[in-house]
Amino acid sequence: MSARKHPDTDASEAADPTCASTILAALPDLVLELDSRATIRAHHTGSPTAVLADPPETLQDHTLRDLLPRATADRLQSALTDALTLQQNVTLECFIPHEQNLASIEARIAPISTERALIILRDVTAAFRERNNLRQSEQRFRALVENLPGVVYRCRMDEDWSAIFISERIEELVGLPAIDFTEQRTSLEQVTHPEDRSDIRSEITSAVARHEPFDLHYRMIHADGSIRHIWERGRAVYAGVDQITYLDGAIFDVTDLHRLRQRVLTSSKMAAVGSLAAGVAHEINNPLAIVLANLEFVTEELVAIHQAYAADHVVTEAVDDIQQAIIKVQTGIDRVRSIIDDLRSFSDAAQSRAEHLDMARLTSWALRRAEPRVLPVARLITHIDDVPQVWASEIGVVQTIWNLIDNAADAVSDLSPENARIDVTLKLSDREDCVLLEIRDNGRGMGEDVLARAFEPFFTTQGIGDGAGLGLFVCQGLVAGMGGDISVESTPGQGTRVRVFLPTAPAQ
Known part of the structure; x- marks a missing residue:
């Protein structure tokens, strides 16, 4: 069925x-x-x-x-x-x-x-x-973002600040493409200087808790190892009252501004130290003049006493002893005068204004004036290239060259004039916008302990009365005041190399 x-x-x-x-x-x-x-x-x-x-x-x-x-x-x-x-x-x-x-x-x-x-x-x-309008809007936004002088980002508030979006300018800042950040191959945390990470997290956490924007100043590390100084402005975006979805912000490279600020600060310090040096030199010089005048008077009186009591051997021997003591006093005064001259040079250079300088011409001129003190002890070999003008003080440059030449001449004084040599090189530096002045000798050199104190004022390895210990200290101050940098490399028994970097002059 x-x-x-x-x-x-x-x-x-x-x-x-x-x-x-x-x-x-x-x-x-x-x-x-x-x-x-x-x-x-x-x-x-x-x-x-x-x-x-x-x-x-x-x-x-x-x-x-x-x-x-x-x-x-x-x-x-x-x-x-x-x-x-x-x-x-x-x-x-x-x-x-x-x-x-x-x-x-x-x-x-x-x-x-x-x-x-x-x-x-x-x-x-x-x-x-609608799609076309959205695409055009996105293109306008992207064009705006890419034309900004900084990096725009959106990231998560996690341990690595993982990027959701980051503009292409990040590559200029740290040497890594934006896709490396958005695809999590690296992170903002990893390119931040390790010493600054905890402070950044603390400041952001505090600002987020207050529902306020945050301003940060810290350092980032470029892929080539250089340090970039950063200013960052950002704020949290909330889904609810306290539920954070992400952080939005902008990162700006303020390295040049930081360097300029440091130069201004250094120049201000140099001017202050220069004024102090001038004051100290003046205050020492006045009583020194009185001492010298009285020593001259005492010397004349001793000569008269010696002549009046020429037959008295006890008196003449006492006068001779006093005269020998006076000679030692005068030697000490000469050393004090040398220190005063260094302080005056430091003061004059510290307070002089920077200007456009033909470094090749100025170096050649300074070396010609230094030849009389070099040629008796060493051969002076120069390699001077045609370099761009520098932005520096003429007094500062000349004083720096003379001080370094004096140091080099002293370093080779133990060698015969035929074997001793001082090489002076002026060329364009590998550093961006810098000229390099290099002074090298084949003298006694310095060990690590001495090298560590090379820039200390009044530190010297010379005998008592042979040097004031202000040469490298003055050079460091002068070079820093001109916005440059100075470094020393030395090996005992092989010699010393001093490298001075000075900034090239801006276009006129």
Whole structure:
């Protein structure tokens, strides 16, 4: 006995030929059935004006070329051929005239046999305009971000400050491309100077807790090992009252500003020390003049006593002893005078103004004036290139050269004049915007303990009365005051090399 089907089941399984047509008619799309020649064999009963600007009364037996611009029809014909050949769905976007404008049409082609395919045409002009506006807005934003003098970022407030977005200028700052940060191959934490990381986290945490922006000053490390000074301004973005989604901010390279500030600070200190040196020299020089005047008087009186009591050996011997003591006093005074001269030179150079200087000409002039004190003890060999002008003090440069030449001459004094040599080189430095003055000798050199104290004032390895110990100290102050840098390398028994870096002058 066969089972009977429920009446409702029979009714639901019965095909309703009008159902699909009704559904298609309600769609805003134009659905066409095409043969391989792009001829319309069937279409839904809805209005084709939603897609076509001026459709014929009936679409049956028309080709795509009858309804669409030739270029658009040819693209669809090519896509139709691909869909039928490969038996795969094809989607493309094209433009057709519609109501005096260009409408953006999305065409989806689906093969239903080897000779027939359905094509669904949908007007996506509104969506296209929205996407286009969004794309243009993104381009404007990106252009704005990339033209900013800093790095714009959005990152998570996690242990590494993982970047969600970071602008391309980060590569100029740390030598690594932005994609390395967004793909988590590196992080902002890793390029931050280790000594500054804890302070940064503390300041950001505190600002976030107060719902306030944060300002940070710290250092980043470039891929080449150089240090960049950073100013950063940012704030947290909250999803709820206290739920942080990310941090937004901007990072600016203020290394040049930091260097300028340091130069100004150094110049101010140099001016202050120069004033102090001038005052000290003046205050010492006045009583020294009195001492010298009285010594001269005592010397004259002793000569007279010696002549008056020439026959008295006790008196003459006492006078001779006093005269020897006076000579020692005068030797000490000469040393004090030498120190005063150094302090005056330091003061004059510290308080003199920087200017454009022809370093090659000035170095040659200073070396010619230094030859009389060098040639008796060593050969002076020069290598002077034609370098850019420097921004420095003429007095400072000359005093620095003379002090270093004096030090080198003293270092080679144990050698014979034929074997002793002092090499002076002036050339463009590997450092950016710097000129290098190098003075090298093959003298006694210095050990690490002495080298560590080389720039200390009044530190000297010479005997008592032979040197004031101000040479390198004065040079360091002069060079720093001119915005430069000085370094010393030395090996016992092999010699010493002093390198002076001075900034090239700005364009006039």
